[in-house]
Amino acid sequence: MSLKFLVVDDSVTMRRIVANSLKNLGYDNIIEAVDGKDALAKLAADPAINFVITDWNMPVFTGLELTKSLRSDEKYAKIPILMVTTRGVKEDIIEALQAKVSNYIIKPFTPQVLKEKIDQILANVQ
Template identity: 50%
Template sequence: MNKNMKILIVDDFSTMRRIVKNLLRDLGFTNTAEADDGSTALPMLQQGDFDFLVTDWNMPGMTGIDLLRKVRADERLRHLPVLMVTAEAKREQIVAAAQAGVNGYVVKPFTAAVLKEKIEKIFERVEG
């Protein structure tokens, strides 16, 4: 796994962005950027060469699930690995995220170990 990969963290709460950013830093990923909802994230993804997207679901403006769908519908972004980190915990929602093409799903509150495990699993699959 390339520790230098560029990661976009999308969450409307700056505290949660900071937590995810710190956890990623502890895992050795320091090349991160932040956005506070889907509509700010999408142009960043389209313009920047991001390798990985970590997004919340429930955000004003564009939600995480809509961002995921937009990413999958975009010719250049469709293969971008996406990890959803969210408080949304209904089975239907998880199934919908899976159908929309999410690569991993972490429910809040979560631990550093869970985040690490999911990220590793995603990149095992992507690279393997």
């Protein structure tokens, strides 16, 4: 399965770190979005995107709103969504799971955790 990642984060630092980590894991097909609204526009413009990695706390349209919006759209109902966020409170995690994120990573993350979660998601998809 050829993967095209959409990395969504309002922090340019985090976008670069996630993108670098993906490249280190051998995934070169990566595009970036600055918030949830931008992510929706990028997804609409590029049907090849098949994996979303998103932050939660973003202006304009949060990662949770993006997840809910994607899950309510038949076209993206099953697209893998990996939440990478600083929010580590139990209620937040449950809220994210209820919104149907595929998995959840707390910042700061390690490349091992990123790989593990991507592999888990892909194993469930296949």
